[in-house]
Amino acid sequence: KNQVEQSPQSLIILEGKNCTLQCNYTVSPFSNLRWYKQDTGRGPVSLTIMTFSENTKSNGRYTATLDADTKQSSLHITASQLSDSASYICVVNGPGNQGGKLIFGQGTELSVKP
């Protein structure tokens, strides 16, 4: 079954600290992996998109890595800010009609405390 599992489910860190969120997937075949940030009460916003051949992609203080062999991805947040408090969602594009189907993880809820 094609699934995307994220860990931890929730995380609390202090402002200025770094953190790493994990994503494991069983989707096969897959063409790309995305990370989204979703603020409370808002829609998801794209952070990074990586194809199966890419190992890393950065967007400011956000750096995503991908190991297609082990089917794992991580999102590293550097020097966290209060505004980083949000849910972070890992999304994998798997097989499906019309160019594939997005399979969403349940998200990691990050809380950054002052």
Next chain:
Amino acid sequence: DAGITQSPRHKVTETGTPVTLRCHQTENHRYMYWYRQDPGHGLRLIHYSYGVKDTDKGEVSDGYSVSRSKTEDFLLTLESATSSQTSVYFCAISATPPGQGNTIYFGEGSWLTVV
């Protein structure tokens, strides 16, 4: 931000009534999607459209229908609302199929409560 407008943003309706949610985009993107988001689940695809009048079912399509009569509008209809359809609904758009790796943009969501 991508030009996506969802309406209504909040709605309370009674069981058994029909409800239509609208997604309007100003990006001229070909692909449009309706998702629902519920606690304990990732976003789940209800229906999607790959062109005007071209639609297909997603994984949780029962009880929902869609229409796309022009590029900019994608309507989601709950034919007879049930309490299990209480959820947050997100519209998304993309210029290309998801497999091509371009950004998929999400709207701000429509909160629907069925009582």
